[in-house]
Amino acid sequence: METPVVIPIHDPLITPVNAVRGAVAGSDVQPVDLVHDRLDAVSDAWLDELALGLSEQGWMTLDVRARLGSELLAALQKEVQILDRTDAMKKAGIGRGSDLMRDRSVRRDKIAWLQGITAPQAALFEFFDAIRQGLNQRLFLGLKRFETHYATYHPGDFYKKHLDSFQGRASRVVSLVLYLNEDWQESDGGALQVFSRDIEHKAYGTVLPEAGRMALFMSEEIPHGVLPANRTRYSLACWFRQDEVPLPL
Ligand SMILES: O=C(O)CCC(=O)C(=O)O
Numbered sequence: 001m002e003t004p005v006v007i008p009i010h011d012p013l014i015t016p017v018n019a020v021r022g023a024v025a026g027s028d029v030q031p032v033d034l035v036h037d038r039l040d041a042v043s044d045a046w047l048d049e050l051a052l053g054l055s056e057q058g059w060m061t062l063d064v065r066a067r068l069g070s071e072l073l074a075a076l077q078k079e080v081q082i083l084d085r086t087d088a089m090k091k092a093g094i095g096r097g098s099d100l101m102r103d104r105s106v107r108r109d110k111i112a113w114l115q116g117i118t119a120p121q122a123a124l125f126e127f128f129d130a131i132r133q134g135l136n137q138r139l140f141l142g143l144k145r146f147e148t149h150y151a152t153y154h155p156g157d158f159y160k161k162h163l164d165s166f167q168g169r170a171s172r173v174v175s176l177v178l179y180l181n182e183d184w185q186e187s188d189g190g191a192l193q194v195f196s197r198d199i200e201h202k203a204y205g206t207v208l209p210e211a212g213r214m215a216l217f218m219s220e221e222i223p224h225g226v227l228p229a230n231r232t233r234y235s236l237a238c239w240f241r242q243d244e245v246p247l248p249l
């Protein structure tokens with residue numbers, strides 16, 4: 001049995017979602033086109049399915065291409081690809097200086113936090129907030145907010161087996177990953193590996209990071225990792241949190 005690597009996670013400075021919405025409404029960014037039927041897309045039956053998957057298995061994977069729409073997915077893909085060509089994507093890691101070097105043996109991706117101030121991000125935030133509320137109504141999780149970042153894994157990059165949150169921290173409670181890659185093949189590597197939540201941490205399943213595929217799991221319970229990618233892998237991770245403001249770990 002291999003013990004999962006458990007990594008403390010530092011919080012970014014977070015802009016409250018409501019403030020972001022205000023900024024969007026007050027600017028010339030028009031999220032409306034991309035939102036179209038977004039809230040209808042998050043139906044009660046679908047939220048029931050999410051709640052059931054989380055409470056019974058602790059994790060699940062879903063195809064949300066039709067719910068989000070190919071236009072929004074394409075817009076998010078374009079954003080992360082543009083960011084990846086600039087220095088906006090920062091090496092993910094914990095700590096500073098030599099600590100960061102050590103973290104590179106655990107995690108090699110680059111990340112950029114979303115602010116919700118572009119039209120695709122605002123539309124996505126609506127979708128995530130509907131999920132947050134739906135899970136609260138069904139599972140009484142008291143999820144107050146979410147935080148989300150783009151991630152890129154260049155060839156050779158990986159993320160070793162880890163948990164997204166420490167038990168009892170009431171910080172990250174539910175994790176969501178949305179993939180943004182067209183025609184991902186098994187030979188491209190970069191699969192998400194999910195392990196069982198019991199003591200044995202058996203390999204439970206793998207998820208190919210194909211565009212429109214979403215993985216959802218309980219942050220404190222489900223060990224998971226990303227196998228080395230053989231081609232650039234784009235994704236977006238989101239954590240639903242119980243704390244109102246970022247607290248020190
Ligand atoms: O991209 C993935 O499949 C998972 C990423 C992950 O585990 C994380 O960012 O914490």
Ligand SMILES: [Fe+2]
Nearest residue numbers: 162163164224
């Ligand atoms: Fe993770």
